Amino acid sequence: MELGKEQKLEQLEKVLQSRTLQNSESLKAFLRFVVEKTIADRDALLKEYTIATEVFGRNSDYDPRIDSVVRVQAGRLRTKLQEYYTTEGKSDQIIIDLPKGHYHPVFNCPHPESVQEISTNAPGSPANGHDANGQAANGHEATATTGGHVSVEGSFARGGKRAVVIGLSALVVVLGVALLALYFSNRELRRQAASGDSILNIEDFKAVWSPFVDDPAAPLLVLSNPTVYRFLNEADPASLQQRAIQLAPEQTRSLAAAPEFKGQWTGGDSPRLIPSLGMYTGMGEAFGLYRLTDLFRTADKTIQLKQSRHVSAADLKYRNVILLGSIYVNEWTRRLPSVENFNYTFAATIENRNPLPGEEREYKPQFNEQTGELAIDYALITVKPNVSGEHAVMTLAGVFSEGTEAAAEFVTTRNHLAVLGHRLRQLGGQNAPPKYYQALLKVEVENGTPTTITLITLRALPAPSN
Numbered sequence: 001m002e003l004g005k006e007q008k009l010e011q012l013e014k015v016l017q018s019r020t021l022q023n024s025e026s027l028k029a030f031l032r033f034v035v036e037k038t039i040a041d042r043d044a045l046l047k048e049y050t051i052a053t054e055v056f057g058r059n060s061d062y063d064p065r066i067d068s069v070v071r072v073q074a075g076r077l078r079t080k081l082q083e084y085y086t087t088e089g090k091s092d093q094i095i096i097d098l099p100k101g102h103y104h105p106v107f108n109c110p111h112p113e114s115v116q117e118i119s120t121n122a123p124g125s126p127a128n129g130h131d132a133n134g135q136a137a138n139g140h141e142a143t144a145t146t147g148g149h150v151s152v153e154g155s156f157a158r159g160g161k162r163a164v165v166i167g168l169s170a171l172v173v174v175l176g177v178a179l180l181a182l183y184f185s186n187r188e189l190r191r192q193a194a195s196g197d198s199i200l201n202i203e204d205f206k207a208v209w210s211p212f213v214d215d216p217a218a219p220l221l222v223l224s225n226p227t228v229y230r231f232l233n234e235a236d237p238a239s240l241q242q243r244a245i246q247l248a249p250e251q252t253r254s255l256a257a258a259p260e261f262k263g264q265w266t267g268g269d270s271p272r273l274i275p276s277l278g279m280y281t282g283m284g285e286a287f288g289l290y291r292l293t294d295l296f297r298t299a300d301k302t303i304q305l306k307q308s309r310h311v312s313a314a315d316l317k318y319r320n321v322i323l324l325g326s327i328y329v330n331e332w333t334r335r336l337p338s339v340e341n342f343n344y345t346f347a348a349t350i351e352n353r354n355p356l357p358g359e360e361r362e363y364k365p366q367f368n369e370q371t372g373e374l375a376i377d378y379a380l381i382t383v384k385p386n387v388s389g390e391h392a393v394m395t396l397a398g399v400f401s402e403g404t405e406a407a408a409e410f411v412t413t414r415n416h417l418a419v420l421g422h423r424l425r426q427l428g429g430q431n432a433p434p435k436y437y438q439a440l441l442k443v444e445v446e447n448g449t450p451t452t453i454t455l456i457t458l459r460a461l462p463a464p465s466n
Helices: 005-016 025-039 048-054 069-086 112-120 153-195 203-213 249-256 283-298 313-317 331-335 401-410 414-428
Strands: 095-097 106-108 220-223 228-231 272-276 304-307 321-324 342-344 350-352 374-385 392-398 437-446 449-460
Touching: 005 025, 005 095, 025 048, 025 069, 025 437, 048 069, 069 095, 069 449, 203 283, 203 392, 203 414, 220 283, 220 313, 283 321, 283 401, 321 331, 342 374, 374 401, 392 401, 401 414, 401 437, 401 449, 414 437, 414 449
Parallel strands: 220 304, 220 321, 321 392
Antiparallel strands: 095 106, 228 272, 342 350, 374 392, 374 437, 437 449
16 A cells, blocks of 8 residues: 555654664664655655765765765664564554665555554544444445454455465565575675775775784784772772772662672672772773784784783884773873874863864763763874884774774774775875874764764874984
């Protein structure tokens, strides 16, 4: 059956208000845009460039060949729609789908008769086949029915076989289409695998990673060591008990409800917290470690790993170093001299010492007012010479751990590397790309996960003088 505009919009709002899309503001905006443009018969606007600029805030110079934000977010939206319709929306009579290959949403009705009943089976409605007095619409008295519907046993008996044949034929067609789609999908995957399309074969990779992969020695990867507090327990020695912090009862109840604290405190009248030094790193740093390890494995390189608390000045003098985490969690990010244009402040912001037109003087993370969750973070990719000037130090750090994860993703995934490498080569002009630079990133965060990562600006840093 043909769905009306109101029914489509009603289903759209139902999906947008669902728990599945809760806190997924960018996906909500994406879904609303494509559905409303489709309903308004403005399908011509459902192009990757238009979606990137109008939904995801890309500039007019957006190039879909090097920035895959729309394709990535479309994949996430398809996953969320599938999750919604297999959970809280499994009883919905209208399904919104976003088929692969384009951004034109499709509305399906698995049970069109149910949608018909919802819109037409109101008491006294002529479309219901009866008037308000129970008379049939043709003026004759309705025959005995079950559940208020006219008996159609005779019609069903005459048309039953035909319906079965039509149903089986439709099933054969659907299966055939599914098999063809699976065949072409597998063929495309095999083509991509055989093409050897690796980030190691492009100039953009070299513009970012040459100092680290060209050095015969393995780079040193330094993990952050944030101070994390835990409940004091009976096994802790007296020296730790002396450093414990006393908590008020309401503070204890609030902390004990968090999953991270379950099993740490067994009760008692005097719950106390003690710092755990050198035991933990951030989630963003952990994801960054995974991405960097995988990248260097692809380049047939190994890395050496240390905690920031165990790194010495000699480590940073005689080798290339990658630091994960900002000044708040990584000791060496804080201790290295900072003379760059962009710097972290102890107010949990990034300062822009020399703003160019269109730039801000300070970049401050943003939070969801209702939940308090991080919504937007900022991160820096800084590559500068080490203290000897013979090696490079790369710092990948957000104001928060989510930004650190995003910075690591930006220098390890092909699409983001293409953006950064392309901009570096543009910055170098007729010369080689600058070896030392700073890249400022804006990171949209949903449920603790970086989603859209945008390169705000890129600045070259001077090479050390001889």
